[in-house]
């Protein structure tokens with residue numbers, strides 16, 4: 001029993017529409033039990049989000065390091081941007097605020113970086129040498145850069161300019177839903193986005209995550225790239241899994 005518990009971790013993924021968490025089996029990267037999700041409070045201010053995270057954690061009675069995948073640049077625990085979360089977060093120490101609400105030691109990382117680490121450890125980017133770009137298509141567009149499996153954090157390539165606009169405002173999964181785009185129309189925008197990434201970075205592999213990666217067969221075959229592009233294997237759980245893993249690796253003091 002003890003041996004089993006020692007390989008478990010806990011991750012929470014804070015997204016634009018939902019805050020979801022789960023106990024993670026860190027020997028396999030799989031969820032140990034079904035995840036629990038609550039809607040992201042609106043406005044998504046620090047106290048409101050922290051109290052929702054505490055409810056998610058309490059649902060499982062989790063005690064131990066808590067990994068938080070956060071939808072912004074996070075440097076040394078502090079949020080530095082807020083494209084899809086309340087602007088009050090900018091300059092806020094995510095680890096302190098969520099740590100105070102949960103009573104746990106918190107490790108906060110960018111959500112796409114968390115997903116990237118999970119994919120490199122257990123998923124579609126496992127064992128790939130050279131540069132891998134993991135792109136999460138959700139409310140926004142998140143990116144993780146991994147070189148020989150090592151994360152280069154906070155890449156923020158969802159905000160490159162595409163046809164004079166912020167790419168995530170043209171090509172995120174939320175934009176597809178909001179504008180009612182067909183898979184073909186959305187794929188045209190994704191084509192321009194991924195061609196730009198390919199031109200800038202020349203990666204070995206692109207991994208596409210986010211909830212919509214479940215339907216990758218609808219849009220990945222419509223793209224023409226020199227770079228191999230594959231769906232994420234951990235799909236929308238990668239943020240939870242990666243955050244749990246990172247928290248277990250370096251629990252803050």
Ligand code: BGC
Nearest residue numbers: 071072073083112140141142
């Ligand atoms: C944020 C990124 C985040 C991505 C996905 C973007 O708007 O700038 O930090 O990874 O959304 O949530």
